[in-house]
Amino acid sequence: MKNINVVFILFLSTIFAQVSVSDLNRLSNQQLDAIKAELQSDTQLANDIESFDSEVDNTSAPVLITSTDNIISEEYFGYNYLKKDISFFDNVPTPADYKLGPGDEIIISLWGENNSRESVTLNKDGMIYYENIGFINLSNNTLESAEILLTEELSRIYSTLKDINNPTTLMLELGQLKSINIYFSGHIENPGINLVHPFSDIFSAIVQAGGINNNGSLRAVQLIRNNEVITTVDFYSFFMNGTNPFSNIKLIDGDTIHIPSFKNRISISGEVNRPSIYELLSNESLSDLVGYASGFTSNASSTLILNQIIPVEERFSDDNARTSIALDFKNSKSTSLNNGDNIKVLPISDVDVNVEVFGRVKSPGVYPASSDNSLKYILDIAGGFDDPVFRKTIRENEISILRRDKNQFYALEIVTSYKDADKHQLMPNDKIFVYEDINYRNSLTYRVEGEVNKPGTYPLTTGTTLIQALEKAQGLTELSTLDNIIIYQEFTEVGEDGIEFTQVKDVVNVSLDFVLGSNSVIKALPFENVINVEGNVYSPGLVAYNRGMTMSQAIIQAGGYKPYSMKNRVYVRKANGEIDKANLFRGRTKRLSPGDTVVVPEDPNPSDFDITTFVADLSTTLANIAAILLIVDNQTN
Numbered sequence: 169m170k171n172i173n174v175v176f177i178l179f180l181s182t183i184f185a186q187v188s189v190s191d192l193n194r195l196s197n198q199q200l201d202a203i204k205a206e207l208q209s210d211t212q213l214a215n216d217i218e219s220f221d222s223e224v225d226n227t228s229a230p231v232l233i234t235s236t237d238n239i240i241s242e243e244y245f246g247y248n249y250l251k252k253d254i255s256f257f258d259n260v261p262t263p264a265d266y267k268l269g270p271g272d273e274i275i276i277s278l279w280g281e282n283n284s285r286e287s288v289t290l291n292k293d294g295m296i297y298y299e300n301i302g303f304i305n306l307s308n309n310t311l312e313s314a315e316i317l318l319t320e321e322l323s324r325i326y327s328t329l330k331d332i333n334n335p336t337t338l339m340l341e342l343g344q345l346k347s348i349n350i351y352f353s354g355h356i357e358n359p360g361i362n363l364v365h366p367f368s369d370i371f372s373a374i375v376q377a378g379g380i381n382n383n384g385s386l387r388a389v390q391l392i393r394n395n396e397v398i399t400t401v402d403f404y405s406f407f408m409n410g411t412n413p414f415s416n417i418k419l420i421d422g423d424t425i426h427i428p429s430f431k432n433r434i435s436i437s438g439e440v441n442r443p444s445i446y447e448l449l450s451n452e453s454l455s456d457l458v459g460y461a462s463g464f465t466s467n468a469s470s471t472l473i474l475n476q477i478i479p480v481e482e483r484f485s486d487d488n489a490r491t492s493i494a495l496d497f498k499n500s501k502s503t504s505l506n507n508g509d510n511i512k513v514l515p516i517s518d519v520d521v522n523v524e525v526f527g528r529v530k531s532p533g534v535y536p537a538s539s540d541n542s543l544k545y546i547l548d549i550a551g552g553f554d555d556p557v558f559r560k561t562i563r564e565n566e567i568s569i570l571r572r573d574k575n576q577f578y579a580l581e582i583v584t585s586y587k588d589a590d591k592h593q594l595m596p597n598d599k600i601f602v603y604e605d606i607n608y609r610n611s612l613t614y615r616v617e618g619e620v621n622k623p624g625t626y627p628l629t630t631g632t633t634l635i636q637a638l639e640k641a642q643g644l645t646e647l648s649t650l651d652n653i654i655i656y657q658e659f660t661e662v663g664e665d666g667i668e669f670t671q672v673k674d675v676v677n678v679s680l681d682f683v684l685g686s687n688s689v690i691k692a693l694p695f696e697n698v699i700n701v702e703g704n705v706y707s708p709g710l711v712a713y714n715r716g717m718t719m720s721q722a723i724i725q726a727g728g729y730k731p732y733s734m735k736n737r738v739y740v741r742k743a744n745g746e747i748d749k750a751n752l753f754r755g756r757t758k759r760l761s762p763g764d765t766v767v768v769p770e771d772p773n774p775s776d777f778d779i780t781t782f783v784a785d786l787s788t789t790l791a792n793i794a795a796i797l798l799i800v801d802n803q804t805n
Contacts, residue, residue, distance in 0.1 A: 200527050200601050207570055207578040207599065244433065245444040245460070246386045246407050250371075250379035251357075262342050263367060267308050269421070270294050271346025274306070276318065280336035281328045287343050300325050315340040350419060352377050354427035355384025370401055370414045370425060377425075384427040387447050391417065392424040404447070408460065434505045436461045438513035439468035448505060455501035457511065467515045470497045471536055473549060475510040492549045493531055504621060504642055523594050525550045527602035528562045530624060537594050543569065544589035546600065551624075553586055557613055558625050562586075563603040570599040614684050616641040618692035619648035628684060635680040637690055644692050652693040652763055653678065654741060657685060672767070674747055693763050701726035703768035704733040719758040722766050732774035741765040 268274070270292045277285045288296040294307020304321050306314045319338050323329040328336040347363035350373055357378030364373045370391055374380060380389075389401045405411040430447050434457055437443045441462035448457060454472075458464065472495045495503065505511075514536050523537045523546060530551030537546065547567070552558045564586040571580040578599065584592055594600075612628045614637060621642035634655070638644065655675040675682070684690075693700060697713040699722045706727025714721075719740060729735060740748040742764055760766070 197527075197603050197606065200603060203526060204568065204570060204581075204599075204601060243444065244382055245442075245446050246403060247380060247382060249403070249407060250374050252375055262311060263418075264312070265310060265418075266342075266366070267310060268294070268306050268314055269308070269346060273343030273345070274314070275341040275343050277339045277341070278322075278326065278336055281331075281334060282326050282336050289344075290346075298322070311340055311342065348419060348421040348423075350377075351422070351424040352427070353424060355381045355429060356425075356427050357381055364419070366419075368419050369417055370419070371403070371406070373419055373425060374427075380427050383429055385430040385447060387430075387449060388428050390426040390428065391419075392426055393420070393422075402449075404460070432505065432507045434507075434509045434511065436511040436513070438511075439465045439515050440513050441465055453501065454495070454497070454503040454505060454511070457505065458497070464513060469514050469516045469536070471495070471514045472497055472500070473512040473514065474503075474505075475512070477506055477508040479506055491551060491554045493551050494533075494535055494549050502621060502645060522596065523598040523600060525600045525602065528552065528604040529602050530555070530558065537596065537598075541594050542590045543567070543584070543592040543594055543600065544586070546594060547586065547589055547602070550602075552602075555625070557627060561605055563605045566603055568601040568603075569594075570601070571595055572597055612686065614686075614688040614690065616690045616692075619645040619652075619694050620692050621645060628686065628688075632684045633680065634678065634682045634684065634690065637684060638692075641690075647694040648692040650680070654691050654693065654765065655682070655684075656689050656691075656741075658687050658689055674741060676746055693765070697762045699725075699760055699762070700765040701768070702765060704730045704770035705768050706730055713760070713762045717760050719760060719766055722760060723768065726766075729768065730770075732771040734769040734771050737769050739767055741767060 268290060270290050273287055273289045274296070275285065275287050288298070290296055290306060293305070295303045295305045297303055298321070301321055301324060304318065306317065309317060315338065318340060319329055322338065326336050328334055329338060345366050348366050348368075349361055350364050350368075351361055352359050352374075356374070357380070362373075362377045364376045368376065370389060374389070380386065386403045386407075389403065390397050391399045391401070399414075399417055401414050401417075405413055431450070432448045433445050434448055435445045436457055440458065441464070443461060446457055446460045473492060474495055475490065475492045477490055522534045523541075524534050525532050525546065529547065532550060535546050535549060547553055552562060553564070567584055567586060567589065569582040569584070569592065570578045571582065572595075573579040582592065613625050614628050614632070615623075615625050616637060617623050620638065621644075623641060626637065626640050634653070638653075644650070655678050657673045657675065659671045659673070675688075694710070698710045699713050699717065700710055701722055702708050705723060708726060711722055711725040719738065723729065723738075737749075740758065740760065742748060742761070748758070
């Protein structure tokens, strides 16, 4: 029986290999029913085989294994660096470029023929008074230049200061230093005027002012002098790799340090080495966030869950302000993030605890599940139910779960609604089917697919152009260019026999100011050496391009024609939107170019009898009979 189970597992994997993940949400309701029927038919076949097999394997369903997440520090990263007590300035050597000023104490030492040591303080004009000489101006002098100046002045009363044979030596030292007045504005713990040590740089001055509060930015600290911003400091380069961008910037009396508000802070938790809340700049992405978190742990999977807050200007309403999606890090490194987003890095599971979502969701496919995952949790991650417009296209009162029985066959079906989805806990290998409400047709949306940073369905407003739509989708990824964009319109209709089918109307000669229409689809194709195969083939999606590849070869790489393919109406959509039609015979040798899309239409009114399928099935049957007869003959002999 174990061998039989292996055969059925391989058979099921073949079924699902026929459908590409990128097209799962475009499956019709009839196709969803066909997949369910394939899964359930294996149950009956297994029961027939089991009647001939007395040894029944009653292996129970796999036990879910959960991994405890790393404890998440809710502290915002980096702020504790700036909240330290410092008292080391008295031991710091005087910088060679330090300029004396009012309030500085200097110590004048003489030894040789004359010996003395006295301390004097520069007055508010930067001068000292020396007996028998008068006032000496030392303001804006370094220690070295002040020492030369004093030697010259004091030589008037100490002649041996310039006597080489019997010299008197003069040495100048700093005593107590003046504090400098620095203004602090913005999100600082102690705003206003603060007295800071004269050797201070921006970092140490902020420490002396109590640090930055939790609403302030660590990445755009401004130093203002004479009402002009002379530099902007990003402390992350110092925190992450020790690069010190501020050590050469000396403060002077009257400077202003401004701490602006942060703009984007993102939380990352789970299987990373330093989970925390990080501040990201506008040009940074998911890859930068993972880098700030010191990378993944050894137990991390490549699957991440993004809990996202949709910006106000992009929402249909506040009802869809939050959304959750699953990301594959390898394909999502350039994903941009919004303020308040949360990333959770999932662990590698010790057993197969995946579930699969088919049908009318934004991101169908395989999702990791744990013992506390409800159906609602997975549906929310798959997306669509938090989008009021998209949700209207879902038959949300008929969500189906196919589940394995104790013999590991899909014999159990649970039908529920999204409203009650949180009452259903998922099991490993559950198959979830979400159906489309074909009675709803919304003409006020458009869809962006392919190599864009934020694919999805967007509300259509009057006059929306192609360039505006691409901006909404946060631009193209590095794998595409504007020359690789195609646009078409989809129309879903119901045939005379009640079967729904989708018609596509291609748009040619498209420019960036092209105005989108209802049900427009924008697809950004990759510029790499690939061919996109769409329509009625077993494995639609991208296939590798080879020099001289023909349309027929591309279709074979995509799994070949499925039943009811309209082979005489196959056509090629070029990257620039042009259509190149081909009949059944020309299509075998038609040469393709990188970025082309081969479209295989499906017959909207198919006949139940297909001669090609019949001949193929008959040939297979005859071959199997011949093989059986040969085995019997060999055993007889």
